[in-house]
Amino acid sequence: MKLRLLAVALSAGLIGATIPAPARANDELGGGHKIKHVLLISVDGLHALDVARYVESHPNSALAELSGHGITYSNARTPGNSDSFPGLLALVTGGSPISHGLFYDVSYNRGIFDPTNTTCSGQPGNIQVFDESIDKYTGNPPVSLNVIDPTALPRHINAQGQCVPLYPHDAIKSNTIFEVVKAQGGHTAWADKHPAYDLVNGPSGKGVDDLYTPEVTNVGGLDNTVSVVCTVNNDALKVQGILNEIKGLNHDGAPGPGVPALFGMNFQAVSVGQKLEKDNSDGSCLADTLFNGQPGGYTDGAGTPTAVLAYGLQKTDAALGSMILALKAQRIYDSTLFIVSAKHGQSPINPVKTNKPGHFADLVAALAIKQGATADPGVVATANANNCRTGPCGFVQDDDIALIWLQDQTQTAAVASYLNANAGALFIDEVMAGAEINLKFNSPLTDNTTPDLLVQPIYGTIYTGSSKKNAEHGGFSFGDTNVGLIVSNPDLHSRVVKTPVATSQVAASILKALGIDRSELQSVRQEGTQVLPFLF
Numbered sequence: 162m163k164l165r166l167l168a169v170a171l172s173a174g175l176i177g178a179t180i181p182a183p184a185r186a187n188d189e190l191g192g193g194h195k196i197k198h199v200l201l202i203s204v205d206g207l208h209a210l211d212v213a214r215y216v217e218s219h220p221n222s223a224l225a226e227l228s229g230h231g232i233t234y235s236n237a238r239t240p241g242n243s244d245s246f247p248g249l250l251a252l253v254t255g256g257s258p259i260s261h262g263l264f265y266d267v268s269y270n271r272g273i274f275d276p277t278n279t280t281c282s283g284q285p286g287n288i289q290v291f292d293e294s295i296d297k298y299t300g301n302p303p304v305s306l307n308v309i310d311p312t313a314l315p316r317h318i319n320a321q322g323q324c325v326p327l328y329p330h331d332a333i334k335s336n337t338i339f340e341v342v343k344a345q346g347g348h349t350a351w352a353d354k355h356p357a358y359d360l361v362n363g364p365s366g367k368g369v370d371d372l373y374t375p376e377v378t379n380v381g382g383l384d385n386t387v388s389v390v391c392t393v394n395n396d397a398l399k400v401q402g403i404l405n406e407i408k409g410l411n412h413d414g415a416p417g418p419g420v421p422a423l424f425g426m427n428f429q430a431v432s433v434g435q436k437l438e439k440d441n442s443d444g445s446c447l448a449d450t451l452f453n454g455q456p457g458g459y460t461d462g463a464g465t466p467t468a469v470l471a472y473g474l475q476k477t478d479a480a481l482g483s484m485i486l487a488l489k490a491q492r493i494y495d496s497t498l499f500i501v502s503a504k505h506g507q508s509p510i511n512p513v514k515t516n517k518p519g520h521f522a523d524l525v526a527a528l529a530i531k532q533g534a535t536a537d538p539g540v541v542a543t544a545n546a547n548n549c550r551t552g553p554c555g556f557v558q559d560d561d562i563a564l565i566w567l568q569d570q571t572q573t574a575a576v577a578s579y580l581n582a583n584a585g586a587l588f589i590d591e592v593m594a595g596a597e598i599n600l601k602f603n604s605p606l607t608d609n610t611t612p613d614l615l616v617q618p619i620y621g622t623i624y625t626g627s628s629k630k631n632a633e634h635g636g637f638s639f640g641d642t643n644v645g646l647i648v649s650n651p652d653l654h655s656r657v658v659k660t661p662v663a664t665s666q667v668a669a670s671i672l673k674a675l676g677i678d679r680s681e682l683q684s685v686r687q688e689g690t691q692v693l694p695f696l697f
Contacts, residue, residue, distance in 0.1 A: 196650070196674045198497040200403075200484065201425035201667070203249060204477055204645065206432035206634070207503040208510070209235045210464045212645035215474055223482035224647070227499055231649025232695060233657045239505055240663050241602075242562060242615070243634050243641040246291070246360065248504030248664070249353075249427070253337045253361055255668035256684025258602055262334040262610050265635070266291045266357065269556035269566035271609040273327055274316040277551075281316050281324035286553025289315055289610075291329045291357040293378045302383070305376035309356045329360035330368075332610075335683040337361055338423060338668050339368030345677055347422030350406050352399035354378075354429055371421070373402045373412040377429055385429075387629070388446030389457065389469050392433040393476045399426040400480045407487040420493060422675060427504070428480070433457070434466070434473030435507045436630040458631050462511030498674050499649045502664055507632045508561055508640025514621030515631045518588055521563040521616065521624040522547035525579075528586050539579030542572035559624035562636035563616035570606060573613045580616065588622040648696060658695055666693045673697060 213235065216225045240257035241247045244265045247258055254261045270289040274281045295313040296305040314326035339349045340363040350371035351361050355378070362368040375398045378384045385391040402412030406424050411417040437457030441449040457469040466474060481501065488494040509515055518524060522543055529540040545568050546555030555568040567573060577594040580587060593615040598605065605611040618624065620640070623633045634641045644664060669679040670692045679685050679692065 195676075196496060196498050197422065198420055198493060199423050199425075199671050199674060200488075200497055200499050201252065201423070201671065202428070202481065202484075202499075202501045203252060203425070203504050204428045204431050204501060205245065205504055206435045206507040207501075207645040208464070208506045208640070209237065209643050209645050210510070211431070211466075211474065212501075212647065214464055215478065219478065223478045223485055224501070226485060227481070227501060227647050227649040229655050230651050231499070231647050231653050231655065232693070233655075234646040234648070234660075234662050234693065235657050236659050236661045237502065237644055237646035237664055238642045238661065239503075239644060240665050242564075243505040243636060244560070245504045245634075249358070249361070250333070250337075251663070251665040252502060252504070252667050253339065254333070254335050254363075254684040255338075255665050255679070255682045255690040256335055256688045257665060258611070260335045260684035260687040262608070263332060263360070264564060264610060264612065265558050267558060268564070268610065269558075269612070270315070270332070271553070271566075272317065273609075274324070275551045276313055276315055276326075278316055279324060281318050284553045286555075287315050287551060288549075288556050289327070289332065291332070291360070293355050293357070293376060294380050296356050296376055296380070298380065298382075300382075303379055303381045304383075305356070305379050307356055307374055307376055309359060328366065329357050330362040330364060330366045333360055333364055335363075335687070336365070336681075337363035337368050338671055338682065339363060340365055341672060341677060341681045342423045342675065343368055343370065344681075345675075347675070348418050348420075350402075350412065350421045350424035352402050352412065352426035354395075354427055358427075371406065371411050371417070371424075373399060375399065383445060385446070386433045387437075387443055388441040388449040388452070389430055389434045389437065389473050390441070390449035390451060391446035393430045393473065394448060396428050396430050396477070396480065399428075400483065402426070403484055404487050407484065407491055407493075409491075420491065423671065425500075428477050430473035430477050431470070432473075432507060432634075434470035435459075435632050437469055438629055438631045440469045442629065456631075458512055459510050460512070462513070464510055495651050497650070498671070500647070500667060500671070501649075502646045502667060503644035505634040506641045506644050507634050508636070508638050509621040509632060510640050511621070512631060516588065516619070516622045517625050517627065517631075518622065519624070519626045521559040521587070522557045524587055524624070528583060534579075537579055538572055538575040539577070542567050542569060542576050543579075545569075560633045560635035561618060561623045561638065561641065563614075563618070563624055564612040565614040565616070566605075567613045570613055573605075576614055580614070587616075588618045589616055590619045591617045593617070648693060653696075656695065660694055662693055663690075665690050669693075670696055 297310040317327040352373040440452040547557040
């Protein structure tokens with residue numbers, strides 16, 4: 162940990178890229194203090210616009226304090242598609258699906274087998290499920306034990322030729338910052354919303370010393386995300402874990418090895434507050450007596466939050482404030498780099514743009530019936546992928562994007578042709594396939610996880626018929642990918658950087674802050690990821 166952050170004075174040629182504050186030339190961050198700890202916070206759904214509005218309207222908030230001695234990157238974007246898995250992996254690997262290989266938590270992999278295929282026999286290819294359904298459960302109604310059930314995992318043939326469960330960390334093709342920091346002797350910790358976030362352990366399976374994953378969505382039981390209040394309560398479990406770790410304990414309060422060199426957590430309350438069409442619509446969150454039936458999201462295109470979303474923002478900010486106070490109480494605030502960002506944004510912001518026409522493959526099927534085109538090769542290939550439940554027959558995943566893995570990849574051009582010809586009726590903005598998808602990702606002909614087609618809908622369209630949500634993420638839109646990013650330490654001067662950056666640069670910057678070569682990350686080497694500008 163020999164490197165120190167530098168608060169670099171703005172040169173005259175860079176003024177146009179930032180909103181500058183007075184700066185001291187070549188002033189070392191911390192006045193001689195080394196960065197010994199990095200606290201990384203992901204607030205799902207947090208837009209750059211949310212940060213700007215909240216800081217302006219809440220000058221005494223935690224976000225205002227962090228931005229008051231930090232760099233706010235107002236033009237930060239998530240790389241690749243904006244689902245939670247690739248969004249978090251950008252922050253912790255320094256890369257995109259090009260290098261780490263994951264597109265969605267529920268996706269498809271041409272090299273794996275169904276959980277019941279314990280001998281890995283037959284042709285490989287299966288849906289790759291890494292969500293709340295892979296937990297171990299107990300009781301009635303079911304409650305997650307917050308651990309993974311290996312019998313629920315897909316199978317794969319490992320390097321030793323054995324047919325074994327494929328854990329989320331096994332599916333990653335590149336290492337994580339937790340593995341790198343741990344290899345340098347640092348203690349690591351992370352907290353997230355599902356046991357499936359075992360993925361942060363990286364390919365070694367051992368990157369995080371203290372992993373805490375209180376399930377937010379119990380299959381067949383309480384789904385905290387029906388209510389912003391229940392979601393805040395679930396977030397509070399992880400916040401308490403962070404506060405314990407700041408005291409040098411483990412997340413559960415048991416004696417620990419000291420404050421982690423690298424630790425952090427994910428918040429869900431803002432994301433849930435953005436999505437909910439009606440808070441606690443089924444009444445299952447007994448703790449919620451505040452917002453029953455009230456709408457979530459924004460009231461207008463300017464990003465004015467509803468009462469439901471405002472509550473999620475306020476409670477998240479209060480939690481950040483408790484972390485700041487705890488760091489100060491332990492006298493390590495000056496030696497901690499505090500980073501707030503997001504796995505993904507959410508769209509649309511403007512509620513009048515929300516369009517929920519139904520699931521993508523259902524729209525294709527209904528249109529084909531109307532046209533008398535049910536025998537069209539593109540329609541047939543899409544239907545085959547959508548109707549697949551197990552085995553090497555493809556998959557269709559959708560949110561405010563549609564990802565299509567085909568059973569027969571020779572039909573890619575036929576599917577693209579049909580979709581492009583009917584883009585208006587299917588609410589499509591762009592179809593990526595063939596040469597176009599190869600320009601952005603690894604070829605689906607040589608990479609087992611790359612979709613054959615990616616469909617970006619018209620902004621505001623969510624491929625769902627759900628009455629529970631009015632916003633979603635996963636796509637490439639500005640609302641999905643433009644996220645908040647603050648990098649803060651008491652010896653940094655406040656400034657807003659408008660230069661475009663990627664959230665994958667956070668990982669490279671964390672390593673440099675801790676005095677570790679960023680090239681220790683495989684994704685950084687493969688994708689050429691740089692550190693964030695104006696920080697060092």
